[in-house]
Amino acid sequence: MNDPHRQFGGGATTSRTGVAIDEGLRQYMLGVYNYMALAVAGTGLLSMMMASNDALMLQIMTTPLKWLGFAGILGIGWFAPKIMMNGSKVAAHGMFWAYAALWGVMIAPMLYMFQQAGAAQDIYRAFFITSSVFGAVSLYGYTTKRDLSGWASFLMMASVGLIIAIIVNAIIFKSGMMSLLTSSAVVLVFSAVTAYETQAIKSWYREGSAMNERASIFGAFMLYGSFVTLFVHILNILGIMRD
16 A cells, blocks of 8 residues: 555655755856856946047957957857866856957947947947847746757758858948848847757756856856847847938
């Protein structure tokens, strides 16, 4: 016969385990978003400081420095998964903050041009829109029961295609209309990327695992990249629409 006391005790143990996992997952995700928020704040501060220096902005915009920065961002994005998940914690943090600093350097000329055009309000408007979009799609990715892993291949191909289109337009066509179209596509694709990444980051959590800290840093790295990409292209759309 089944012992009701044993059954009750097992249920209580399962309940306590579930509560512990929920609390651990909450702390883990909070760590991801805290790292990301700090990186966004640091990038914004660095960009605004650099944008206030006319000579520095002229040097960046008229020399190959911007392309070196772009290559650096792509390079870190390519090597980050292996280093952050398998290397030392110091290396993971170093790569994360270097990535945030490079984005700060790349965004600064864009902010400078908006300030010079008397459209600084568009910067704050773009940040508000980005925060709203990011928050909504990240919440969807966290709460949905739908498996988003099937999106991975399409999102990867779409991201590579958009990078190529942006580079070609910047070097060859220099078309405002094409820039508007690619930025609009980037916003759509990276909204989906954010939802997919959030669900993936959530799935990495393991109760009591030493890998959770590494996963939180890499998760913050992924979400930070998506947030900044959304911001840049939403700001670009606002600028084109204003012009």
